[in-house]
Amino acid sequence: MSTTVPADVEALIDKVQYEEEGEFPVERGYIYTSCASVENGNPLFWDDAVAAEITNGPIAMPTMLSVWFRPHHWAPNRTHEALPLQVHFDLKEQFGLPEAVMTDNTIVFYEPVRPGDRLKTRQILRSVSEEKTTKLGTGRFWVIDVEYLNQRDELVGVESYTGFGYRRDDA
Amino acid sequence: MIATKLSLADVHAGDTLPELAYDVTATTVVLGALAARDWRPMHHDHDFAVNRNGTKDIFLNTPNQAAWFERYLTDWSGPKGRLGRMKFRMKGSVFPGDRMVLAGTVEDVTTDEGGCGWVTVLVRLTVDGDLKTDCTARIALPVTDDDNPWTRRGDQWRP
Numbered sequence: 001m002s003t004t005v006p007a008d009v010e011a012l013i014d015k016v017q018y019e020e021e022g023e024f025p026v027e028r029g030y031i032y033t034s035c036a037s038v039e040n041g042n043p044l045f046w047d048d049a050v051a052a053e054i055t056n057g058p059i060a061m062p063t064m065l066s067v068w069f070r071p072h073h074w075a076p077n078r079t080h081e082a083l084p085l086q087v088h089f090d091l092k093e094q095f096g097l098p099e100a101v102m103t104d105n106t107i108v109f110y111e112p113v114r115p116g117d118r119l120k121t122r123q124i125l126r127s128v129s130e131e132k133t134t135k136l137g138t139g140r141f142w143v144i145d146v147e148y149l150n151q152r153d154e155l156v157g158v159e160s161y162t163g164f165g166y167r168r169d170d171a
Numbered sequence: 172m173i174a175t176k177l178s179l180a181d182v183h184a185g186d187t188l189p190e191l192a193y194d195v196t197a198t199t200v201v202l203g204a205l206a207a208r209d210w211r212p213m214h215h216d217h218d219f220a221v222n223r224n225g226t227k228d229i230f231l232n233t234p235n236q237a238a239w240f241e242r243y244l245t246d247w248s249g250p251k252g253r254l255g256r257m258k259f260r261m262k263g264s265v266f267p268g269d270r271m272v273l274a275g276t277v278e279d280v281t282t283d284e285g286g287c288g289w290v291t292v293l294v295r296l297t298v299d300g301d302l303k304t305d306c307t308a309r310i311a312l313p314v315t316d317d318d319n320p321w322t323r324r325g326d327q328w329r330p
Contacts, residue, residue: 030206037199037206037235040242044250054250055321062254063237070208084209099224102233106258108330112321136225161233168225 005128009094012125018086019122022068023075026117030067031060059112065148065157068119087123087144088163097139097165104162111154118151126160139166176249179280179288179312188247188275188292193239195231197267203235230264240294240306243273248290252310253320255289255330259306269298278307285327288314 035045043050044059051058060068071082083089092100113119129141146159193199197217204214209232212219220229231239237257245252265271279291289309296304309330311320320328 030208033202034206034238035242037203038238038242039193040238040245042242042245042250050250054319061238061241063234063241063257064207066234067206067208070210073210101224102261104258104260105233105237106256107237108256109254110328110330111324170225 004130006094009091009125009128012087013127014124016122016124020069020120022119022121023071024068026060026068026113026115026119028058028115031058031064031115034061034064034067055112057114059114062109062112062157063107065107065109065113065119065159066146068113068117069121069146069148085123085144085146085161087125088142088161088165091125091128091140091142091163092165095140095165097167099137099168100139100163100165101136102161102163103141104160106160108158109156110158111150111156113148113150113156117156119156120149120151120153122147133169134164134166136164137166137168139164177247177252177312178316178318179282179290179314182277182280182290182312184277184280186277188243188277188294191243191246191273193271193273195265195267195269195271197229200229200231200235200267203238204232206238207232207234209234226264226266228266228268230266233261236261236265236296236304239271239273239296240308243275243294244292244308244310247275248310248312251313251319251321253323254308254310255328256309257306258308259304261304263298263301263303265296265298265303271303272297282314283329285323285329286314287320287323287327287329288312288318 070084124145126143148157275294294306
């Protein structure tokens with residue numbers, strides 16, 4: 001069992017990686033679909049008069065932050081698999097851990113996200129644990145921050161994920 | 172004029188929120204994953220979930236759980252309730268066939284230096300009494316009839 005973090009991974013901690021712009025602008029169809037998926041009837045998302053009075057116009061569900069940077073499942077001329085939260089998948093590959101789950105998630109909300117916004121993201125690895133064994137298998141925990149900004153470079157949110165990459169002990 | 176459902180003065184530490192019970196189906200899981208643009212197979216492919224991930228079925232994904240917590244909190248607060256921060260820990264998965272129950276308790280009621288009113292709520296998502304996810308959320312509520320947390324920006328918004 002390894003108790004150390006390799007130097008090349010250590011060097012990535014607190015470094016900004018994968019600064020990207022979303023593949024499409026924030027759009028209302030996805031807002032309605034997300035509201036429908038949890039039966040959210042908040043009039044901010046369904047009634048423009050309410051949105052105009054309270055939020056100065058339509059906004060997206062705040063918890064939809066990550067929706068706007070997940071790549072299309074397919075796109076013309078793409079030559080490699082596009083993955084959201086690429087740092088997470090880089091770590092799985094680096095450590096040879098075929099499976100992974102997310103365990104903790106913290107989201108801090110700033111400026112509201114509005115239809116038509118074009119969000120930008122950047123990923124920052126914050127920590128990597130030594131090897132640990134859980135009921136799922138043996139692997140490592142890591143914490144990744146994702147910062148989201150709008151087209152005016154206003155911070156709209158920061159999401160912090162704790163992932164556990166692992167190998168099943170019975171595999 | 173839109174009526175405010177809750178203001179800060181209406182809320183006290185120890186208050187409980189109305190429970191939300193929901194019967195999760197495969198459609199719930201798949202719809203939630205697609206709404207979040209999460210194409211990973213453990214959220215729509217039973218065989219992958221069972222034989223690759225070692226779970227008993229497909230399961231609710233992380234962003235969709237966040238959306239459930241948001242819906243639960245703003246059902247209670249009304250539209251002027253503005254989420255500032257949400258932290259949740261998933262201790263177990265939620266599968267089709269589960270009846271999930273969300274139950275919340277007010278932990279703290281404060282006003283910050285900028286005059287923004289904050290309520291901290293602990294929400295527990297359980298299935299058959301077993302805790303699957305706990306969530307601590309900080310949500311801003313109006314402090315007066317004419318206050319609106321959504322108008323706060325910059326130093327006036329400290330989530």
